[in-house]
Amino acid sequence: MVPPLALDIDGTLTTPEHTIAPRAFPLLAEWDAPVVIATGKAFPYPVALCQFAGIPERVVAENGGVALADGELRYAGDPERVDAAVEAFEERGGTLGWDGVDTINRWRETEVAVSRTADEALLREVAAEFDLEFVDSGYAFHLTTPGVSKGAALAGVAEVLGYDPSEFVAVGDSENDASTFETVGESYAVANADETATRAADHTLDRGYVDGTLDALRAVRDAETE
Ligand SMILES: O=C(O)COP(=O)(O)O
Numbered sequence: 001m002v003p004p005l006a007l008d009i010d011g012t013l014t015t016p017e018h019t020i021a022p023r024a025f026p027l028l029a030e031w032d033a034p035v036v037i038a039t040g041k042a043f044p045y046p047v048a049l050c051q052f053a054g055i056p057e058r059v060v061a062e063n064g065g066v067a068l069a070d071g072e073l074r075y076a077g078d079p080e081r082v083d084a085a086v087e088a089f090e091e092r093g094g095t096l097g098w099d100g101v102d103t104i105n106r107w108r109e110t111e112v113a114v115s116r117t118a119d120e121a122l123l124r125e126v127a128a129e130f131d132l133e134f135v136d137s138g139y140a141f142h143l144t145t146p147g148v149s150k151g152a153a154l155a156g157v158a159e160v161l162g163y164d165p166s167e168f169v170a171v172g173d174s175e176n177d178a179s180t181f182e183t184v185g186e187s188y189a190v191a192n193a194d195e196t197a198t199r200a201a202d203h204t205l206d207r208g209y210v211d212g213t214l215d216a217l218r219a220v221r222d223a224e225t226e
């Protein structure tokens, strides 16, 4: 039997051009164990990805703030504290940095994502003041509640699915995946992964982005079926 999977989206299931690679879909749809999409993105994004990939909606979103598996929806974190921090950031001249309609945060319920072009020093200062974690996914800065993480949420999802977290194999690319890597039994950092993710992972892949992820999944599958 193949192991259950925890897969990050940005930098892991995407191409260097930030697009989802549909060539990953058949492997995911045919995977003979649960596939959990674990992302920093707001809840609707991984849900839509599951729908379009043809897999059940098993999702960790918002860096662990929201988790859904087999009809069970769980929330974690302190959204009021995050809102207060955003208010302070904006009062001091900071902007979230998303042009036009902010579709990055519009459906976000438990944390905030800020453009990496925003004032990082000010955002770090506000995070410290409001006792929030500053997380850099490589795609956005996030302010999250301490104790909330993809890994912690994945442990809850594993329980719902009837697995031990150590049975999971994970692939990811950035510091918001380190908690996942610490939670699962076997972890892979794609070649484009940041230092934190690479250090936390059991293996580093030769190729980056979705190509590296597909290499890892094929190797895991082939090892199980040998
Ligand atoms: O939302 C982000 O900043 C990055 O998303 P990811 O966790 O799927 O890489």
Ligand SMILES: [Mg+2]
Binding pocket: 008, 009, 010, 011, 012, 137, 172, 173, 174
């Ligand atoms: Mg990522």
